[in-house]
Amino acid sequence: MPQATAFEQALGTLAPSVIEETIRVTEIPAPTFREGTRAEYARARFEEIGGWEDVTVDSISNVVAVRKGAPDRARLLVVAHLDTVFPDEATPVTRSRGRLTGRGVGDNSLGVAALLGVAQAIQKHAPKGLGDLILATNVGEEGRGDLRGVKRLLKDYQGQFDAVIAVEGHALNRIQLHGVASLRHEISVATDGGHSWGAYGRPNAIALLARAITAIEPLMPEVGVEPRTTMNVGVIHGGRSVNTIAPDATLELDIRSVDPQRVTSLLRSVRAAMRDAVGEEGEMAFRRIGNRPGGTIEEDHPLVQAAVQARSGLDLPAPEFNAGSTDANAALDLGYPATCVGVTTGGEPHTPREWISTGPIAQGVPYLGRTIVNAARLSRSDVARLG
Template structure:
């Protein structure tokens, strides 16, 4: 892998770009903050998508288009358009509701702002790399497909990437998913997630006059208590259980006609996840009663899937990080758009552009010191992947 990397960096066009990232840092930050200022809650990414679409058009990318969900696509034509393409993606949406104050502030080497790292910087990095590849006429050996996806966070359930896979899947050989934060880590496996919403419905009534009627809340509380007491997710393979949302009732003096709770189950292992879900469902079944209607709906499903650490794409990501100055990368399991690509059999890694912290909170921040290193890593990984796509995407290879 290091031999391939050296051959690549020995090319003057590549060496020039690797050096240039130092001077392009401010441009990258400016783009990041422009994107960060555009609200993009999951399911309401339109304005940010429109911005990315305009940027793709301005760069002169081919086939710039949005699909019905609002994913934005662009293409850098390669030498061999019939070969499998390289997909590079970053998600558009944030966890912040539309009314969130998005004001960003800079403090020395830090930039604070909701969504600045997750994932404004990921989007800005994608645009910046596409721009430099076009400007410098670094024609890749195969097409690069750029995609800004919707619905990556929370209840979006990775539906944006699901749609992108339906649209492009057959043409993609390898994929790189970008996150603004997490530099120094290589996500090569997708954490499986199942989310269930349990709804209890009853006749309702007055708290005094209809005291004998069943209450949806009372019943839900009993069931919830049993879940909390009895569900013990295994530590190995690592799995988790959480009731993160609970709601119901209409007023303090009403026998509740409806109540619900939402359960989030996670595991690194698909079978363990299925087992965990079955134990949750069996507790719910035990609380079946003729006087109340109980329904369970799957509101989230992220498949678990992994790329072996010795896969050349993982090794290339490690080598690119090493070149950029991060010598002991952490191999991670995540829950990102990469889950969908991996589950579709497309070798994928997810990488970060800089370090940062407090993601998904209003204290979210990124460090600006590592930006050039992060872009060097991305550039090398993208060019290596594009160059070796035929061999590395061979699904029958022995690894």
């Protein structure tokens, strides 16, 4: 197919411009909840590429470019998150010996830059037989963003797409099959408190909370047991002064599993065990402070195979099929076929020392472009909702 060849040739020459784009994107700070400036940049780039039905920015700064395709083919929503875990400040990039180093350089500036590069190649060389493409650079993937950007897109574009691909810069050799579901709760105990001498004998909220933590010890999932499940008390605070019976104490609990049902069942057991431990002596409150849904797609699903086949001839290793916590989670939770693919390899994401290798980008961009095109050529029946 000559069109495919022109498209593939274009993909093969994109790496240098994607690297430059990665630097430009990284140098626009985009902490979660303040992605606006980076979003405006992405919108301008989509406009420059041109050829879209529509380029829009919604009220939370998700940027969306829509390209109409053949009606019988799979309609894809492709997302690359804009936000980083780093607070507002200068985010310079340094280049040395085949590496870029900088905050968010791979997570997810490269994801955004590669998506823009592939978008350009698709518009310029128009591979035949694709379904509709909804390409988005979205907000709120990291931390307390709680996937709010992709959740909004899944809602707003409901009925206009069949499958979802998330792009993460670092994940070249991983294809996501499982969304690790997580639930985070703030759990507090309140009592009447009082003077440690004068009111001695009244219940102490810190002691009650400690009892509650001890009570969930037997529920801690074992290491190395499937489905992989973890539980962590990460923060604890409470009390007023050394001579006050603590009137309040709070902890933050994180529960994760590759099996979403395990998360909810474990949380149910935690609640019961803690309430039992505290009894009538204190007032307990559970407040949800985070909810990342999860789900699973099979390795032989046509969407996953679209990514696997895209690797052939690119001299890439066999992919590792992994469990992740990405924008794909929210789509899997709603029953859409979804996965997450990457563009290069690197290290130390979420630290100021984050780096990526520039060499593999020459394979990673064609891999991403082919994955999107392979997936958008599937028939709509191949990408029906997961059972």
